[in-house]
Amino acid sequence: EDSSLPPVFNRACLLCDEEKISIDISSSLRQKDTNTFPRCLIVGRQASVADIRLDHKSISRKHAAFFYDNSKDEDPQLLLLLPMPTKHGTFVNSQRIPDTQPYRLSDGDRIQFGNYDKKQFQLCWTQDTIQKPPSPQEPLKDVNMTTTTGRQQREAEIAAMMASLEEAPTYTKYQPPTETVSLSATAQLQQPVNHNILTHMAEFAQVHTKCVTSMAMDPAGSRLVTGSNDYTLQMYDFGGMDASHRPFMEIRSLSSEEGQFPLSDVHYSPSGDKIVVATTSSCVKVLNRDGQELIHCIKGDVYVADMSQTRGHVQSVTACQWHPHIKDVFLTTSLDGSARLWDVAKGKFSFEKRLICSFVYKVKNVKNGQRTSILCLCYHPGGRQFAIGTSCGSIQIWNCCRAAAPNKSKLRPERYIANAHGGVGIPVTSVVYSPNGELLASRAGESQERDDSVRLWDVTEGNKTSNSEPIRIIPQVSTIYETSNTAFSPDGKLLCVGGGGSPNLDRSTNATIPKRQDIEGFINFYNISKDDPNANNVLEPIFQMKMPSIIVKVLWHPKLNQIICGSSDGTVRVLYDPNHSKKGVLLSSVKSVKQKNALERLLLERKDPQPITNVFTPNALPMFRDPEKDTKRKRDLERMDPVKTKRPEAPTTSKHLAGGRSSVSINFQQFVVQSTIKNKNIAGKDPREELFKYQQGKSIVERAYAGNVNVLAEKTAEEEEEEAKKR
Numbered sequence: 001e002d003s004s005l006p007p008v009f010n011r012a013c014l015l016c017d018e019e020k021i022s023i024d025i026s027s028s029l030r031q032k033d034t035n036t037f038p039r040c041l042i043v044g045r046q047a048s049v050a051d052i053r054l055d056h057k058s059i060s061r062k063h064a065a066f067f068y069d070n071s072k073d074e075d076p077q078l079l080l081l082l083p084m085p086t087k088h089g090t091f092v093n094s095q096r097i098p099d100t101q102p103y104r105l106s107d108g109d110r111i112q113f114g115n116y117d118k119k120q121f122q123l124c125w126t127q128d129t130i131q132k133p134p135s136p137q138e139p140l141k142d143v144n145m146t147t148t149t150g151r152q153q154r155e156a157e158i159a160a161m162m163a164s165l166e167e168a169p170t171y172t173k174y175q176p177p178t179e180t181v182s183l184s185a186t187a188q189l190q191q192p193v194n195h196n197i198l199t200h201m202a203e204f205a206q207v208h209t210k211c212v213t214s215m216a217m218d219p220a221g222s223r224l225v226t227g228s229n230d231y232t233l234q235m236y237d238f239g240g241m242d243a244s245h246r247p248f249m250e251i252r253s254l255s256s257e258e259g260q261f262p263l264s265d266v267h268y269s270p271s272g273d274k275i276v277v278a279t280t281s282s283c284v285k286v287l288n289r290d291g292q293e294l295i296h297c298i299k300g301d302v303y304v305a306d307m308s309q310t311r312g313h314v315q316s317v318t319a320c321q322w323h324p325h326i327k328d329v330f331l332t333t334s335l336d337g338s339a340r341l342w343d344v345a346k347g348k349f350s351f352e353k354r355l356i357c358s359f360v361y362k363v364k365n366v367k368n369g370q371r372t373s374i375l376c377l378c379y380h381p382g383g384r385q386f387a388i389g390t391s392c393g394s395i396q397i398w399n400c401c402r403a404a405a406p407n408k409s410k411l412r413p414e415r416y417i418a419n420a421h422g423g424v425g426i427p428v429t430s431v432v433y434s435p436n437g438e439l440l441a442s443r444a445g446e447s448q449e450r451d452d453s454v455r456l457w458d459v460t461e462g463n464k465t466s467n468s469e470p471i472r473i474i475p476q477v478s479t480i481y482e483t484s485n486t487a488f489s490p491d492g493k494l495l496c497v498g499g500g501g502s503p504n505l506d507r508s509t510n511a512t513i514p515k516r517q518d519i520e521g522f523i524n525f526y527n528i529s530k531d532d533p534n535a536n537n538v539l540e541p542i543f544q545m546k547m548p549s550i551i552v553k554v555l556w557h558p559k560l561n562q563i564i565c566g567s568s569d570g571t572v573r574v575l576y577d578p579n580h581s582k583k584g585v586l587l588s589s590v591k592s593v594k595q596k597n598a599l600e601r602l603l604l605e606r607k608d609p610q611p612i613t614n615v616f617t618p619n620a621l622p623m624f625r626d627p628e629k630d631t632k633r634k635r636d637l638e639r640m641d642p643v644k645t646k647r648p649e650a651p652t653t654s655k656h657l658a659g660g661r662s663s664v665s666i667n668f669q670q671f672v673v674q675s676t677i678k679n680k681n682i683a684g685k686d687p688r689e690e691l692f693k694y695q696q697g698k699s700i701v702e703r704a705y706a707g708n709v710n711v712l713a714e715k716t717a718e719e720e721e722e723e724a725k726k727r
Contacts, residue, residue: 012066012079012105014052014121021052021121023066023079040067040082043113057590058088058114069102079105079123088114202585204245204572207234212566213483214265215553218272221560221584223289225275226572227263233277235291241588251291264483265319271327274344278320282313284332286344286355295344298354300336307338307371311356319377326383333374333388337363339398365392366418375429375482381437385414387459389428395420395442397459415459417468420444421451430485433459434492435558439471439528441486441495452478454486454497456528472528474539480519481552481568490558493529498522498551498565521550523565523575547573560584 014021023041044050046061054063062084069078080102083090090097091112097103105111111121210229217224224236233251240248261279268275274294275287286295300310307314315336323329328345340357348356365372373391380386387397396413420428421444430443440459444451456472479499487496500521524541553566562584563575574585596604628634638644715723 012123012125014111015124016119016121040065054113054116054119056114056116058116060084060086060088060114063113064090081105081111086114090114200576200578202245202574202576202589204236204574205247206569206571207247207250208232208570208572210262210570211481211568212553212570212572214263214278215555215564215566215572216266216268216275217555217557217564218268218289219270219559220272221557221562221582223272224564224572225266225268226566227266227277228570229262230570231260231262233263233266233291238584238587242591242593243589244593245585245588249291251287261316264317265321267321267330269322269327269330270324274322274327276320276322276330276332278317278332280316282315282317282334282336284313284317284320284342286330295355296353297332297342298350298352298356307336307362308360311350312354313338313340315373318373318375321377321379321386324379324381324383331377331379331386333377335373337371337373339363339374339377339386339388361398363388363390363396363413365390366394366396366416367392375427376431376485378431378433378440380433381435387431387433387440389420389431389442391425391427393420393424393426393428393444394418395428395431395440395457417457420457421453421455423451426451427482429482432486432488434488435490436492439488439492441488443477443484443486443497452476454495456495471537472526472539473537474524474526477524479550479552481550484552485554487554487556487563489556490561493527495526495528496554496556496563497524497526498547498554499524500547500550500568519550519568521547521567523547523551523554523563545575557584 012023014023041051042049042062043052043054043059043064043066044062045053045055045059047053049062063086064084065082067080067082069080081090081092081097082102083097083099085099089099092103092105092109094110094112105123107123107125109123111123208226208228208230212226212228214227215225222238224238226234226236228234231252234247235249235251236245236247261281263277264280265278266275273289275289275291277285277287282299284297285293286297288294298312300307300312300314302314304310304314313332313334313336315334317332317334320330320332323331329341329343331339331341333339339361341359341361342355343358344355347358350356363372363374364370372394374388375391376389378387384401385397385399387395389395395417397415399414419426420442426444428442428444430441432441433439434441438458438460440457441454442457443454452475454474454477455470456474457468458471474495474497477497477499478501480501484499486498488494489496498521501519523545525543526539527542528539547565547567548569549571550568551565552568553564555564556562557564560583561577561581565573565575567573576585578586
């Protein structure tokens, strides 16, 4: 028998996710030097030293090592596992083995390294012909090792390289993967990789006390902003959060001179450095990335009927959105029937340093020409047009390019769809463009003839008819919130619709009506691809996910491939897929929550389970009292107080003229004369004598000339001149 041939004995290998890893010299990634071979296989995270690399935070650089102990001839198949001193340890059959102590492995053992439970290895033995691992006393040798020197080997490599250059080049076309991904363990639906449904959910800490009405995410996907009916704006940073998912900033100062208002919409600029915030008031604010106020938009004149002659909105703002490609321009809509374009960089400012709108779009009812309210807004991905939904039930598409010319094309939309949801007067509360701009999804709000459907429209350039029909209809997606919207997938082939509850609650019976926070919700996914030959006009959901509360807002980020859901109970949830989603919530989910120290745990244990609600302090001084809340009712009462407002005394309207001045039309000088000189008839009297009477006893010089007799002249100067001429 030739001694150079490798012996035949059983070989150990690891099985993981249909992947087979042999435990021998050929599996080592460190065979860079042909003169030396590794004596073991190292499992770790560092690529330069590990043979089996596992990229996880709980894996050390050198976590464990596999090696054969062939010092005993009676058992040459002894495979040992040596755990390194690590924090998270190594587990065999769900039992942690001691560090730095070799552990003998058997066929069928399950091995887990650290907390990386997504990959578990199973040991098995196979019959094969390989090189017997060398003993520690013998030098390592390679059976395929040639006797050539380093110089000769290098020359052979160069010759092979030159020969490959003379060969004709060959090109192979890239073939995309065709494997499928399971959507859920319960629903056996198979979709392509590009159409996978996000089934993993991460729940944020509940900081909102009321319904979430608006959400926005910056283009990079690093920060999230949510607004609610509780007048607060929460800001999240995925890179700085831990697994508790708490916001890093809460803004409660979004109030105007009239008071605090719920948030209606919020949106990030294309550059991600500014945020526009719209409330139910008529003023819009622009914040920077850290939540500091930069610009405050002006309020219009409520006494002007023509909306094109006012400098701002006069009623509640319903929607706001930045231009997709211009970072300093944003658009707002309001219930006053106007859409206004604002320019942060080139716009004019008032004396109070309030931003004045640049252009005004007057929206009217397409049937009778009267003014109608605007409820929703969406920019086209190309930025050349925008779509709005009105309270009269029409969808209007306006051209942004034509509005640049003064007094031209500002009064009529480019296209419109009258009675988009069938009945007359069904308001359109949500419009969303697809990523390629070819489809437009609309959703109706609450009305007497309620339409619980989502409709898809073809808005390409070739389809400009005003009476077009929807290409897809999604029925029975009921919701009890008017601000519910829809979201397209990044490739535009799936539509995500959230909702929950029935708007027609039966209040005639004595049954207890549940609160809105206690009603369960859902998220439905629909395949809306126009290339699907089996697609019908009426779509059915391909996948439905139950949610603990009603889903009001959905946002599908194209870069992260994650869905942010705003609920009726104020909770924010994120749907993601570990294999197809990027960053976002994946960064914060793997970070452990900061542990409390011993003092905090002690105070928490001694805390009274029933906290004291009222604390009475009879001897407290006024300087230690909490300031009263500034409410609108208090301001109205103070405004009616004549002392605090320093209101002048009103004129009397009665015939007695008691209290203030009369309502007769006289000036201030006449009023003073009448009040000082009452019933004094000075007609026919010498004014000099009257002045002397008034001056008597009040002159300071009078004391020096006391006793002198003042003799008045008998004739005036004019009379003396006339007598001199006669002489």
